[in-house]
Amino acid sequence: MESYSTTTTINGAGNPAADNFPSSFSKFNTALTAGLLNPMSPPPFVDKTRSSPTLFEMMSSEPDCHLKAPPNGVVPAENPQSLKLSANPLHQDKQALLQQRLLDLLSSRSPGNQFNDAGTGDVKLTLSSNDGVSITMSVHRQILVAHSRFFALKLNEKWVKQQGGMGPYIVEIADCDDIEVYIETLRLMYCKDLRRKLMREDVPRVLGILKVSAAIGFDAGVLSCLEYLEAAPWAEDEEQKVASLLSELRLERVGAMEVLKRVSVDVTTGVEYGNDNEEVLLKLLHVVLEGKDEKARREMKILVTKMLRENAPHTDLRKESLYSVCDRCLNFLRQCFLKEAEEATQNVGQIARHADNLHWLLDILIDRQIAEEFLKIWALQSELAVAHSKVPVIHRYEVSRVTARLLVGIGKGQLLASKDVRCMLLQTWLVPFYDDFGWMRRASKGLDRHLIEDGLSNTILTLSMPLQQEIFLSWFNRFLNAGDDCPNIQRGFEVWWRRAFWRRNGEPERPRQMRITSASIEKS
Incomplete structure (x- = not known):
């Protein structure tokens, strides 16, 4: 879990974090502004009267080609910070893009919303991640305390008196996994209709908001996220993520069970549902065997066979139950077949139907x-x-x-x-x-x-x-x-x-008899 720290500094929070991350294109932009990289500028003048320098010119300019050693004989080392900055410009570009995206997120607020309102906010909240990205926003202590048990504990009246002033107060949350998710979670505290706000998000983002809400004790955010997850459709690869996070957060008392009911039948009571599962599977088999539409029956046979094959170790379908279905199908086939053999009937088509069912059960x-x-x-x-x-x-x-x-x-x-x-x-x-x-x-x-x-x-x-x-x-x-x-x-x-x-006609090969070629007794 992320670590949280507060500081008692009362003055402003300093320069924006974006100024601490210069872009790797700054030199390029400077050169472009100065006109040095103007694609329309004429090329420099080149004297073409002489294609190569003379031997005298080459000898006279040779000393300038060598580096002059310093007086003490020690070559000064380059600035480590400059080496670090030039070593990974791509990483800096990603940080700059993330920083800009965070600033855009903070600046996008509806009219009347006081989130990140520097004029009314009394808390300067800084969020920082492990990779060095940080962002500062203006929030309201009263809203944080009213919605979050974590902030209610950290920013209580005793803490305010210890600061010895009227604010703005500076609070920092360090080691954030995803700063964007933290900002979205804090924005929800300023919303009147959290459920409507979450409708614009996808399942992975809501899972992130749920994790942060649970960490800071934002109960309204937790409930809204659970309501979203219970009602919204999930992709197949998202089911495991939802179940894993809900099990990790242990939110059984606040509605997580209703969400998990979508993927597990025994999540609430812990009762084994083996017999019920077998009844459901047998019912599926009977429905397929008795279906009227032949095309639909063929498709469902393929589907049921696939599911039973994939989940064979976990399927609660006993051998006795399967053979009871086979016996029933075989009896139908025998009755139709023998009746048709004695006298022609109009139900002769049932023979092929029951035989096909028996073939499927045999598979x-x-x-x-x-x-x-x-x-x-x-x-x-x-x-x-x-x-x-x-x-x-x-x-x-x-x-x-x-x-x-x-x-x-x-x-x-x-x-x-x-x-x-x-x-x-x-x-x-x-x-x-x-x-x-x-x-x-x-x-x-x-x-x-x-x-x-x-x-x-x-x-x-x-x-x-x-x-x-x-x-x-x-x-x-x-x-x-x-x-x-x-x-x-x-x-x-x-x-x-x-x-x-x-x-039979060839000479049978006689097995070789084992014989001892040599033997000796070791004398002790």
Whole structure:
């Protein structure tokens, strides 16, 4: 926090601070005023009759080219102050610009406002910063004492009697972080409508005013800043600054909690809201699953997936809750699918809708690494797989996208299921997957065919060699008859071929036996 000091000097505060900071352009301005740098002045006369001096002239002028040593042999050092001033002219220019900006700020006041009124002010207040910038203004002790607990303590009646005069009194506040913010804070003490005045400021400036107001005990300024922060919109990068400053200042009793409620739900009572958060997330999932507009549903699925993925470690969404949503969605799909397989209905479009919802939920489970149980549940849906061929492919191919996602997950190591579950998945859903692949490839936008084919190949290659042979030979025959409507798992077929024939026909490499070449016993 800045340090505050007072002095008992009664006379004037001296020259303005701006006179103590000469501009680095002073020499330039002097030369320009004198006409030495007049761009319209004629060039100096040059005698062109002789292009170079003679040898005699060069020899006669040679002693003048050397510096004459002083009598004592010591070269006088340059003025350190002049070196300092010339070393960093850019810093001085910045200080001069800041000084001018502060003077402009002090001079801009509405008619009737007594802030910085030298005629009526009885306190000469000087604000100074660590980098040497200072500014002096005329303020009123009565206003400072009435609005600030700090000034009420420092400028009390006892202090006035100690000064032994009628003023003006000289007060200095040193080591200010931002003099502009201090001036703005003091100006607020002279305003009748602080909230209206703050409406012209942005959030970073109001945070600075709030910090100064809290430091000097300017309660009206603190309340006005909090009201502004509670009502004004924040940029995303400003939220952390607001929360950090309010926590640092500890303004819970004067309205800071109302501001922090915008970014935290448990800031007031300290009660854990885990269950409430889970209810909100589940409600969001149900709303997306039951939405009517397909375009809006797709957009919200992307948004919810992104939020859940970014906040996965902090999201209060239990595995049991997610699986309850999956079970509900799977039951809807099963009812619609089996009903459509028995008799044609007008709700056949619901099959694709529920299958798409199930595919989205599966993505969430895989992101959270809890999808192994769903893989087992899907592998056991033999009744659904048997009825698969009885439903038109245009309505059922979305179901095979669920199978494709599981194959990709197994192939990429995102799902670590047992061998029995992997075998059951292929036995139940591989043929329906083959039947729908052509439609799935043509109708699904953004479908990565090669990713699915690699996932299927890697899944098959995790099985035993007899099962690999059975599946790859069946695929070989199907691919020759279906072409592009069948997934191309040639890469996996080649791996199986090398495993089955090349290594079988080649001479197996015998492991080398370990043998001791030499041994000795060290004698002690």
